[in-house]
Amino acid sequence: MPVEFTPRDYSLVGRDTKLAEERGLASAEWYACPISRQRLKELMQRRDGPALRDTIIWFALLIGSGVLGFLTWGTWWAVPCFLVYGVIYGSTSDSRWHESLHRTAFKTTWMNDALYELASFMVFRESVSWRWSHTRHHTDTIIVGRDPEIAVPRPPNLRTIVLAFFGLKSAPKEFPRMLRHAFLGRLDPGEATFIPKEEQPKVFRNARIYVAIYAAVLGLAIYSGSVLPLMCIGLPTFYGSWLMVVYGLTQHAGLAEDVLDHRLNCRTVYMNRIHRYLYWEMNYHVEHHMFPMVPYHALGKLHQEIKSDMPKPYSSIWNAYCEIVPALLKQHKDPTFFVKRELPQHVKPVPALEPA
């Protein structure tokens, strides 16, 4: 007789939260590939130069495409300009947000924090609550009931995945949350599990600032009788976030849940120089999760050091999607299915756990 699948509870205060704690999966010790302390120290060194160069180029692309879009508004030339602007604003802000959150982009702390605040606003994530959310994601990566950033719960909702490419998955969740923070000064029960009390007033303050800016831009659009202000601030979340989803799904989608080994629940995907610039080397996602102190510009070198202890990396984004799309379609019918990453023959995942 077939065993009936019990749907997992992805909330942070539900049945699977308790189960994860009972199974020792919460705040657990994770496997790390062997690397000498001396070499790791070299790789962890912080520098301002690479991120300054990359950020200047990023601002040039953002401002340049935005100004051209403004100047050509009303003509067809504005379309390619805003396609570029939207992607820089709505997609590549994600990787800037991510790297500066870890304070590894720059050596200088205030530069990380300034970029983090700007990128948080651009990627439509209130900076304080998302810092804590991402901290939990690193503590309990893809542990059901603990990780607030599981992008594709099982069984996957294929409609939601398609909507995500147009910002219609995250924004409808984030905007009411921002309004609740701004006007009611209240967290939901899940957020309250990972945002400390002393940080909560900052969440509400930031939400009020974000809402005030969006209200001002909306007011300007109404006053000027043009959608142009919203094309610059607000709408890029919808028309420009598709590339963020293309990159983001490669990180964990279709892989194992409830394991304490990042080699089994993260992907490292080889990408060309342009993608690696736009994504700030987050394609080395196993390496980043295993050693989050290593800055983005050293992840490629870290990969070379530990790749013999890792599953075979994906040769391209296309190669990764050749696995992800069939895996999600299969999970849609069979939520117990997941992609089992093959480790090199001489190594075993640590620790090996019984399935839930």
Added chain:
Amino acid sequence: MNENWIEACAADAVAPEDVIRFDHGDRTFCIYRTTADKYYATDGHCTHAKVHLAGGFVMEHIIECPKHNGRFDFTTGQAKGAPACVDLKTYPVKVEAGKVFLDLG
């Protein structure tokens, strides 16, 4: 005031601008050495999550947690921003005859 000096390690067991772990009984500590050959000691675990700081990264007088990048000034124990919000306990240190001693009080 009580003093309780415990021998922790050889002075050269800690590389300049680095940290090592020192366990004593059921307690665990970090011992730091700066580039100016000054030594400091703190509790071993990050105050945010129970992650040992000995796997972390030393930048001048800052220790960064290896798991969540929380930062502390190890000379004072001061937490330097989220996710490190609670200060780290520090301990007096002395170096004598090439050995590092901690005062556990």
